[in-house]
Amino acid sequence: MKRRSLATGLVALALFAGHNLAYAQPPSADSWQMKRLFQPTHADLKSEAKGRVVIYDGLTDKMVERALREQFHRVDAMMFTRTVVTDTDGAPRRDPDSGVVVYEDDGCD
DSSP states (O other), X not given: OHHHHHHHHHHHHHHHHTHHHHTSSOOOTTSHHHHHHHSOOHHHHHHHHTTOOEEEESOBHHXXXXXXXXXXXXXXXXXXXXXXXXXXXXXXXXOTTTOOBOBOOOSOO
């Protein structure tokens, strides 16, 4: 049993060790999130009409602003988490002391 706990702990550590780096790069234009957000299929729209909410994770603040501007009629089916704050060039902003990517405060402490 101790081996299983140790193995589980090591796997979890490996998965979360680079956690912040994984979100340093926003989704590409051909990612499922971007396709679902800006080019929803008929089935996507149908499921949203039935109450499905999609959680979009790791998008930049610029992407979220675009979504709210272009897809406002679908806003009740969207939730954004870990929104990456960007600089004027659109690059992820980093904390000057730690170098960690800065995320918008979602108010869920």
